[in-house]
Amino acid sequence: MAWLLPLHVTLVVVSLLLFVWRGARMWRGRPACGRLLHRILPDSVDTLLLGSGVLLAYALHVAPWQDAWLAAKLIAIVLYILLGFIAFRHRGSVWINRTSFIIALMTVVYIVAVAHTMQPWPWA
Ligand code: HEM
Numbered sequence: 001m002a003w004l005l006p007l008h009v010t011l012v013v014v015s016l017l018l019f020v021w022r023g024a025r026m027w028r029g030r031p032a033c034g035r036l037l038h039r040i041l042p043d044s045v046d047t048l049l050l051g052s053g054v055l056l057a058y059a060l061h062v063a064p065w066q067d068a069w070l071a072a073k074l075i076a077i078v079l080y081i082l083l084g085f086i087a088f089r090h091r092g093s094v095w096i097n098r099t100s101f102i103i104a105l106m107t108v109v110y111i112v113a114v115a116h117t118m119q120p121w122p123w124a
């Protein structure tokens with residue numbers, strides 16, 4: 001399963017690039033249009049990313065009920081998904097969209113730091 005970690009990290013990079021691109025368009029008031037770029041591509045990449053993460057955890061024998069860093073990472077991922085949902089799909093205040101996007105970016109920095117250090121408090 002030596003290919004799994006590089007695949008997971010590649011999917012992280014593609015997912016983040018799509019997230020930042022969608023965020024930049026939302027910021028300028030021109031949200032990504034078309035089902036393929038707006039929904040199908042990001043949702044497919046994110047599904048593969050989560051799937052590769054689950055496989056990786058299985059292959060490396062780590063589990064959220066044993067490894068605090070993985071539990072922290074999963075909680076942060078749920079937060080990241082919710083914030084992304086508000087940033088891109090909530091129709092109402094631009095301020096709410098932009099704030100959610102910024103907090104989502106901060107959350108993803110935390111997720112990557114937790115994954116890298118395998119510590120729930122990576123900067124402690
Ligand atoms: C937004 C989603 C995710 C992001 C941004 C992310 C990010 C990362 C990154 C950057 C690494 C490489 C760390 C390094 O070696 O420097 C990694 C590794 C890993 N991720 Fe994820 N991941 C995500 C989802 C998941 C999920 C859903 C799971 C499990 C259910 C998971 C489990 C793992 C495991 C087990 C490793 C290997 C740690 C190691 O032993 O090196 N990831 N992740």
